[in-house]
Amino acid sequence: MRVEKIALFTTFLLISAASWWLLSALFGTSDLLPRLGPISLIFISSLVIIDLIDYGPVQRSRIGAVGNICYPSVLALSISDIDTGDSLISSSIYLILAIFLWNISHKNLSLTHSSKRWRGLTSIIGILFSLAIMYSISSEILVYPVVISSVMITMIPDLLSKDENHLSRKQFINLLDRAEADVLLLRSQGISLEQASSILKKAREECWNDPVRGLELVSAAQEDTDRIKALSQDLDAIRKDTLNHVEKAESIANGIQGPRKSFDLGDREAKHGSLREAELMYRHSKSKSDLVILHWQNAIDEINLAEELVRQKDNLQVDS
Incomplete structure (x- = not known):
């Protein structure tokens, strides 16, 4: 005071x-x-x-x-x-x-x-x-x-004057621009990249003063983008293989809807650009189809055998 x-x-x-x-x-x-x-x-x-x-x-x-x-x-x-x-x-x-x-x-x-x-x-x-x-x-x-x-x-x-983070910040900005260009290219092809886009947006908004953390975020976004690129190339092969299993399962068991429904959901997700979800739906459809292929005929045989045993039992009771 x-x-x-x-x-x-x-x-x-x-x-x-x-x-x-x-x-x-x-x-x-x-x-x-x-x-x-x-x-x-x-x-x-x-x-x-x-x-x-x-x-x-x-x-x-x-x-x-x-x-x-x-x-x-x-x-x-x-x-x-x-x-x-x-x-x-x-x-x-x-x-x-x-x-x-x-x-x-x-x-x-x-x-x-x-x-x-x-x-x-x-x-x-x-x-x-x-x-x-x-x-x-x-x-x-x-x-x-x-x-x-x-x-x-x-x-x-x-x-x-330049601060001690000048070189790392320059590297961060260059990698960030390159990663954003890759994301825009994939988006122009109809491929959805919400996670990578969110990571890059966070890096640009929050990591100017912390380029080391920004480089980590850009690296994570780039890995996600690379996975999506690889997945987009493999998705056609996955879809063809799944379709073969679905058709085989339908030929074995007429009237089943589970494998075809999952397959159609996969097509819908792929159309919207959600490749991960499409892959999951295709694999889920294939697993359902494999269950039908592996166990449907055995189940039919067991049912027929059970019905035959029931008929034989009924005949024995009538004779007695």
Whole structure:
């Protein structure tokens, strides 16, 4: 609570100082443009003070971004007004402040690849602000390349930086595109691939930041696609073999419907692109047909034998 009061008091003090300096420039004899840079920095500093109370990850990122935006402008102010006496002192203070802000931004925005990219983007904003300030205070032409080159030394590596998962992510995207192309090709042939499509969709939506897991999902989807390809090539042979067994079973046992019904269901599933279900139906039909082929004649013989025994028993009873 005490720290919060100190932070609020400091914020109010900075805002008051910046407002007084701004009003004195508006209604006094001093020029406004030379004061815009320092006044803007004071206002920004007053807003950053609040983040120093709870110095968590979000606050560190915010302070780092503000420091990265501000230090080019402060650097421009320090170089633009180098002279002897008081001007040299103020330039030195500005230079120390610029180095401090750069150090804060470099420390807070160097933890992850995304923070480095964010630092590079905020450096662009910092350059634009510094250009505006240098133009407003009529800096010498040599100041421009010094400030811009100082910022670009860190900005370009940040913008071009690649994280440790760059190669695996590139491999993941290439394999994912190839797997999706295979799925689309099979779908155009009327083959249903719901499971593989679902796996690939999950990989694209959830595995950008985890390419290793994405590669595992793509591999699983590719295996499923390969099985479907092999199954589509073997399904015709399975169907022909099953049809032979069904016709043989029907020739042995007239009127049976089980094998033919399962076979027709297999044809329906194959027509809809569900090859796995079609294969299961064909195999189920074949197993039913095999039962008829193997046991139907034996069952008929046993029934005939039983009927013959019953007739003989009835004849014996009549004779007696």
